Amino acid sequence: MTPSAEGSARNPAVEARGLWKTYGEGATAVHAVHDVSLAIERGEFVALCGPSGSGKTTLVNLIGGLTDPTRGVVEVDGDDVGAMSERARAQLRLERIGFVFQAFNLLPVLTALENAEFPLMLRGVEREERRKEVLELFEHIGLGGLEDRRPGALSGGQQQRVAVARAVLGAPALVLADEPTANLDTAASDALLDVMELLNQERQVTFIFCTHDPRVMRRARRIIRLVDGHVERDAEKEPGDLPSWVLEPVGA
């Protein structure tokens, strides 16, 4: 199936229906995602929380088409990701999804600028145009002057900002961020979240965070708590609030 943009007007940004992801078989089977159904609208700023092993990363990987569902359907802008070919999924990720990883995952042989412009280059954006976009964003997120540094010569915060730049350049409809602040100090986390919040508000980019970080949850406008691969609680909230239930231990 080829991803189409026309569905974006009427479909949720992300919709999961009866979604399962099971590793192993029989008695040793582990249900990483267990009958998850949810819908996330365009422009939402959503935090997926839950204890380690609760299925947050697996759910994000399913949404991004990095792994196949065992059962159920996951759609991005109305397109069934599980039914797509590898090539179509790659195209979907390239055109509509940005990824931010916990471990930054910049390509070590590329400079900061080359890392950030990489998806734009894959899209075929002209060199001058993509460099202009990258440099503007770099200035905005405090990476001005660091364009020619390789990842090894950048701090963790700087690397994560490059990774965010890489994810949001070209204005994808959806950004999937897996523990983006886990390796950052408070100041770096706040700066990064400021950038993402700005993009969310100005460009209506949908953000889905996997996180344990209360600062991220505080900024989110919706929190989905996963336990044992299942949605235990899904609630909207005001930005700045941190509901007490998100910090409660599982089963409390």
Added chain:
Amino acid sequence: MSDRGFWVRIGWRNLGRHRRRSVITAVALAWGFAAVVLFNGILEGMGADFVRSGTDLMAGQLRIQNPDYEPERDLWDVIGGDGGVPVGELLDRVRADSDVIGATARVYGSGIVASDSTSRGGLLMGILPEAEIQVTQFLEGLMEGTVPDPGAYEVVLGQELARQLRTSVGEVVVLVAPSSDGSLGNELFTVSGIVRTGIPEVDAAQVVMHLDDLQFLLALGPDDVHEVAVAAANPWDAPAVAERLSAGLADLGPDILIEPWTSFRPELVEFANLIGGMNWIILLVIFLMAAFGVANTMLMGTFERRREFAVVKALGMRPGRIMAMVVGEALVLGLLAVAAGALISLPLVLWLIHYPVDLTPIAGEQMFMEGLFRFVLRVEHSWDIPIRAAIGLVITAVLAAIYPALRAIRVPAAEALAGR
């Protein structure tokens, strides 16, 4: 810089991540390239020398005969049939071809050679000595004496024949031979020289005299010759020269057959093909080893970069592009190896083209396919060999990277990102 430059840069930098491993692989490939260029060049040189020695000694690179002359070699089957051809004009027209460096006429017969003490069967050959030395080398084997003069009734005998006849230069022998008119020709001849070709059957039977004298002995006219031997500047051009001469001499009638050595010495062609086959085997063996080297390097790189491949997949890189990225690295490696291999091999190749190493003092001379072969380490000048080796090496490197590239495409992104 263009996007193509971007990918080349990525390939270059990725190879630079494990510099020692990449350098070792590139050097191994470069030596493979150098070995192919050198071995193939030397084998081509040997093949060319075999062909030259097989044609230069007696036969020439082309021959002109009456189509019926072979294989019976009847005396009356002369070029042009009854009445023959104007030999001087024929030779002039053959020599006018730009790829011909010499042409000479011959008459053949057989008879009895008798000395004071004994007699032997002899293969009689009438030649034009001055023209013959421009076409073949067998008179270079003249051990003593001189070439026969016209009208002087002189003969040059093969070394073994002279030994068996217990005769020597200056002595007289009697030749008796059946003539073309049915009579038995006989004449006294003075031994003017002794020749050694190195071919036992030739040295034991060859009786060489001037063309005019043998024509007289065999009752042939001055326009009656059995063969015109032709030397071509490049033996491999002989078939083309034969075609040109056939068209150009068509007016001399149907009784003229012009053949290149590839036609009347097919065993030499087979040998040249054998050399070509050996070249391909060497190419295959060396490039197979190179392929394993490249595949190993690229495969290790693929295993080490699983997470990176997962990242680029997550960023939307299509499988074909990932494949191109990995294969591109192998391409950079192959091109580097070709450049290094050229630096290693070309000076040696140029040296052996211009200053062949004569191994005859160690290996001696060998008779091979009716030719005297000298062991000379010589590279045949040819652009085909390095170009073929370079293309082969680059293709090998690229093909060897396909499996690692497929592994890269199949990296399970979610698992690799999770470090599994």
